[in-house]
Amino acid sequence: xxxxxxxxxxNKSFGATPVxxxxxxxxxxxxxxxxxxxxxxxxxxxxxxxxxLDAPQTGRIIIDGRTATDGPRIILPPHTRGVAMVFQDLALxxxxxxxxxxxxxxxxxxxxxxxxxxxxxxxxxxxxxxxxADRKPxxxxxxxxxxxxxxxxxxxxxxxxxxxxxxxxxxETLAGSMLAETAQLAISFSATLVLVSHRAxxxxxxxxxxxxxxxxx
Amino acid sequence: xxLPAEISALPATLALAAxxxxxxxxxxxxxxxxxxxxxxxxRRLALALLLLPLLLPSFLFAIGLSMLRLGLRLxxxxxxxxxxxxxxxxxxxxxxxxAWGALLAVRGISGSQADAAxxxxxxxxxxxxxxxxxxxxxxAGALLGGAxxxxxxxxxxxxxxxxxxxxxxxxxxxxxxxxxxxRRSLALGAVTLAAALAVARxxxxxxxxxxxxxxxxxAFARRVSPFGRTAGLAVCAIALLICLLPLxxLLLPLLxxxxxxxAWSEVIRTLGPTICYSLGAGLIACAxxxxxxxxxxxxxxxxxxxxxVMLALLALPAVLPAxxxxxxxxxxPAVLDPLVRGRFAVALILALRLLPVAFVLALxxxxxxxxxxxxxxxxxxxxxIALLRRIVLPHQLPxxxxxxxxxxxxxxxxxxxxxxxxxxxxASLPLAIFxxxxxxxxxxxxxxxxxxxxxxxxxxxxxxxxxSALR
Numbered sequence: 001x002x003x004x005x006x007x008x009x010x011n012k013s014f015g016a017t018p019v020x021x022x023x024x025x026x027x028x029x030x031x032x033x034x035x036x037x038x039x040x041x042x043x044x045x046x047x048x049x050x051x052x053l054d055a056p057q058t059g060r061i062i063i064d065g066r067t068a069t070d071g072p073r074i075i076l077p078p079h080t081r082g083v084a085m086v087f088q089d090l091a092l093x094x095x096x097x098x099x100x101x102x103x104x105x106x107x108x109x110x111x112x113x114x115x116x117x118x119x120x121x122x123x124x125x126x127x128x129x130x131x132x133a134d135r136k137p138x139x140x141x142x143x144x145x146x147x148x149x150x151x152x153x154x155x156x157x158x159x160x161x162x163x164x165x166x167x168x169x170x171x172e173t174l175a176g177s178m179l180a181e182t183a184q185l186a187i188s189f190s191a192t193l194v195l196v197s198h199r200a201x202x203x204x205x206x207x208x209x210x211x212x213x214x215x216x217x
Numbered sequence: 218x219x220l221p222a223e224i225s226a227l228p229a230t231l232a233l234a235a236x237x238x239x240x241x242x243x244x245x246x247x248x249x250x251x252x253x254x255x256x257x258x259x260r261r262l263a264l265a266l267l268l269l270p271l272l273l274p275s276f277l278f279a280i281g282l283s284m285l286r287l288g289l290r291l292x293x294x295x296x297x298x299x300x301x302x303x304x305x306x307x308x309x310x311x312x313x314x315x316a317w318g319a320l321l322a323v324r325g326i327s328g329s330q331a332d333a334a335x336x337x338x339x340x341x342x343x344x345x346x347x348x349x350x351x352x353x354x355x356x357a358g359a360l361l362g363g364a365x366x367x368x369x370x371x372x373x374x375x376x377x378x379x380x381x382x383x384x385x386x387x388x389x390x391x392x393x394x395x396x397x398x399x400r401r402s403l404a405l406g407a408v409t410l411a412a413a414l415a416v417a418r419x420x421x422x423x424x425x426x427x428x429x430x431x432x433x434x435x436a437f438a439r440r441v442s443p444f445g446r447t448a449g450l451a452v453c454a455i456a457l458l459i460c461l462l463p464l465x466x467l468l469l470p471l472l473x474x475x476x477x478x479x480a481w482s483e484v485i486r487t488l489g490p491t492i493c494y495s496l497g498a499g500l501i502a503c504a505x506x507x508x509x510x511x512x513x514x515x516x517x518x519x520x521x522x523x524x525x526v527m528l529a530l531l532a533l534p535a536v537l538p539a540x541x542x543x544x545x546x547x548x549x550p551a552v553l554d555p556l557v558r559g560r561f562a563v564a565l566i567l568a569l570r571l572l573p574v575a576f577v578l579a580l581x582x583x584x585x586x587x588x589x590x591x592x593x594x595x596x597x598x599x600x601x602i603a604l605l606r607r608i609v610l611p612h613q614l615p616x617x618x619x620x621x622x623x624x625x626x627x628x629x630x631x632x633x634x635x636x637x638x639x640x641x642x643x644a645s646l647p648l649a650i651f652x653x654x655x656x657x658x659x660x661x662x663x664x665x666x667x668x669x670x671x672x673x674x675x676x677x678x679x680x681x682x683x684x685s686a687l688r
Contacts (some may be wrong), residue, residue, distance in 0.1 A: 053592050079598025091589035095611040102606060108598015190419060 241311025257449025
């Protein structure tokens with residue numbers, strides 16, 4: 001089976017500080033992967049490179065057989081990669097309700113208004129966020145905000161969902177159950193998960209392959 | 218041949234600026250820290266009073282001191298005139314800037330940092346830590362106030378202390394030699410700019426930390442304690458003595474007689490131009506500051522250097538850009554007269570003068586917007602227009618409204634620029650007060666001052682609340 005995501009000798013540094021050195025990784029469809037490593041080792045940077053929010057100095061990123069990034073050149077813009085992401089701070093837009101957050105997240109899908117509303121409501125319902133869909137993020141608990149962020153990510157039907165330590169604020173038991181639930185959702189939405197975490201327990205909760213990320217010497 | 222008057226007045230100017238800075242630090246630094254650390258009765262009023270010197274022209278404080286002395290039938294000596302009088306008048310501004318600088322820095326303390334200080338050594342440790350943290354911001358604020366005082370002619374002329382700016386204005390009024398006034402202003406500008414740049418460079422770093430702090434942890438709750446109540450009393454005393462007492466002097470003649478009919482007609486006559494200049498300046502400053510801050514924010518080197526430039530711009534004598542514009546207008550073709558000699562020109566130069574204020578607020582607002590919002594939009598293919606209309610603008614609007622209001626209030630208080638640039642018959646209210654104060658009856662001047670000070674005080678009461686809502 002060809003890889004859904006392939007990183008080929010990716011190098012990234014900020015100024016004189018190297019963050020990733022010759023990093024390579026291949027992820028098959030349906031194979032969830034946890035990138036585990038200490039703080040500051042470049043895990044979030046790696047996700048940003050995969051999402052196309054940032055570019056490496058050298059190396060290639062191939063998503064679903066298409067070259068998405070080649071060296072410093074971003075060939076596929078973020079929203080055309082079939083990738084969604086749940087950010088560490090969740091990145092919910094605070095002036096919009098949960099439903100509006102999901103709807104605006106569908107802006108790049110070029111759906112009709114009815115289809116977009118249907119897609120948003122379905123994602124909210126499957127992520128168990130429908131009950132508070134008309135509330136703004138500030139009026140939601142941390143767990144509810146995480147469900148809305150998941151709904152926004154799954155609504156675009158991504159092939160690859162990037163999770164940037166979204167559950168670190170929760171205790172380990174709750175984080176584990178949220179991750180297990182996310183894994184089930186990923187199966188039902190046919191998405192592959194790439195999780196970033198500094199906790200090995202998270203990888204166990206997701207029952208996935210662990211790819212270590214180390215601080216370059 | 219002796220030295221030009223403004224050169225021989227330089228030591229007096231420096232003495233005045235240094236004394237005003239000292240007063241600002243002694244009074245404003247602890248006052249700002251106390252307002253940041255403690256909750257006490259009268260805190261909101263004290264903050265409003267500490268804001269007044271920023272929102273009112275310095276000459277009002279000088280006239281107020283004069284009227285206070287006359288009202289109390291005291292001789293024309295210290296502390297109401299000469300150096301001490303000027304230090305009092307300018308010290309209101311340095312105290313205000315030092316206090317607000319310190320307050321801004323202290324509000325950056327997170328709840329857990331405050332808890333750590335309390336566990337380490339109780340309230341005394343928290344107080345000492347807050348004082349140390351606020352020192353650079355308070356010093357930068359006081360020094361900035363000192364630089365502004367050095368370039369301000371008003372109180373020196375009114376209270377009999379020869380300053381370089383006062384001598385330049387006097388020479389210009391006597392001979393109307395424009396080129397010479399520009400040369401002299403540039404010479405004074407070079408002195409204040411050198412001082413301002415030194416201040417601005419260190420001040421900008423402190424300001425950047427305070428302005429762009431992105432601490433997502435819970436805010437530090439102000440403490441209620443006996444020590445806090447005592448500190449609060451001291452803050453109220455400082456605010457009343459330094460900021461309110463000179464203004465009370467302005468209103469003293471109202472106890473004897475009032476002339477609100479003429480004052481009101483004067484207000485109506487000057488209302489249009491005042492609103493036009495102040496709102497125009499606010500709009501132009503915001504229109505320039507927001508894109509500039511967007512271009513600079515999160516690019517730390519750019520951010521810092523722009524702050525240095527902005528602080529230096531604020532410290533330059535107000536007369537300098539006004540004279541520069543007059544020179545430009547003289548050289549411009551007649552067809553451009555409506556643009557270069559009209560009300561727009563006044564608003565434009567006021568906006569340039571106050572651009573730093575709008576820029577700092579814009580930078581703070583941009584810094585409060587997480588990068589992940591834009592990243593999420595990019596990842597989901599949200600069009601730029603939709604991002605701007607639905608996410609960025611709603612988030613920025615409260616900041617824009619606050620900056621517009623603050624710049625408008627500060628522009629309304631500016632006299633020098635309006636004096637030099639206003640079209641005939643289009644004076645602002647403070648300029649009208651400044652023009653008539655020497656010859657009009659006391660009752661009229663006092664009535665006019667009340668018409669001006671009362672709404673500004675109301676705005677000052679509302680501004681701290683609006684600012685804290687933006688944290």
